[in-house]
Amino acid sequence: MRLPIYMDHAATTPCDPRVVEAMLPYFTEKFGNPGSRNHAFGWEAEEGVETARRQVADLLGADRKEIVFTSGATESNNIAIKGAAYMYARAGAGQSGRGHIISCAIEHKAVLDPCKRLAKEGFEVTFLDPGADGVITRAMVEGAMRPDTILVSLMWANNEIGTINEVPEIGALCHEREVVFHTDATQWAGKMPVDVDADNIDLLSMSGHKIYGPKGVGVLYVRRRKPRVRLQALVDGGGQERNFRSGTLNVTGIVGMGKACEIARAEMDADRERLLKLRKKLEDRVTAALDVVQINGHAEKRLPHLTNISFGFVEGEGLMMACKDIAMSSGSACTSASLEPSYVLKGLGVGDELAHSSLRLSLGRWTTDEEVEFAGAKIIEGVTKLRKLSPLYDMHKEGIDISKIEWAAH
Ligand SMILES: Cc1ncc(COP(=O)(O)O)c(C=O)c1O
Structure with missing residues (x-):
């Protein structure tokens, strides 16, 4: 086993060697511009692109003509959200001037920020608050719908906690109301099944580097x-x-990207089952050995390969240091000046302290049983060591309710 072990597949995945092999000829031999319609170099490149378009379409249950290649999910989200808002904007109609959009407070920044820009430009945006379990339901969206709603944009699975929204049901609602439905499926597509027709999706974003493909390429499905x-x-x-x-x-x-989709389609079911077992093993191990541990997000409606765990009575940075042999994410985001607690965890109602001492572990195609064993043992050891230094943990063990203590100010 090589250290550090990689458990941050929700951030990015290694390229599958089969993907690299498929790409190589297109750097040097088949280097043409697919837009060059009048010679063989162009035709050859176009053939490569069209094969990929079919491979992506097959993964999504879509038609080839519905696949638009982009530079990644950030760009796909921007084209989908701004492109739809500008196209379907109402000239001064409704309560909101240009139109009403529904999204959610715990979306990725690549959805939140385009929505916030649109809000500055005269659209009105409702950011739904998820419950403590992090799941957005059809009923929540239905409650926010208005006659002037033009677009709903909700992620399929959350990148920090792995929770799964009721996408097919929300899509059906949007179709009933003739509202455009976009889903950011960056963490979902390629790992879990998609059928754009059965799932009632109009626009879907995905990214190459989350599915064992290269960075800097993405897809927007457009119905x-x-x-x-x-x-x-x-x-x-x-x-x-x-x-x-x-x-x-x-x-x-x-x-x-095309090759990554082809492999995902063939291997998704086996990968999913294996990773769910490994994730459960990791969670069971940690929760059996430690108290004051909380697994964030809905117990079942979660991605099989991702877990986000908060540990009471440990300091976040200390925990990351103690576990430096595991490459994973913490519940803090580095801003220029400080460590900010994750807005996703805060959105679920997790307190700042606990958000800081949270870990996101995301397993992948080559994660082994041995690595999971190792990660579990390291985390348990780290938390146990840090708690030995925590007077608050001692007080908790003695049965004192820490939240009720009135601290003296000096
Ligand atoms: C849910 C979600 N949306 C969008 C993105 C952005 O994807 P990309 O890096 O391809 O722009 C990410 C990646 O972190 C993500 O997890």
């Missing part, structure tokens, strides 16, 4: 029929990708 979704382009230029995304295609990246 073409029942209903045909239209988007206003954000970048003007050569009109590539049906005008949704001008610019010479990243052929190598796209070929890699």
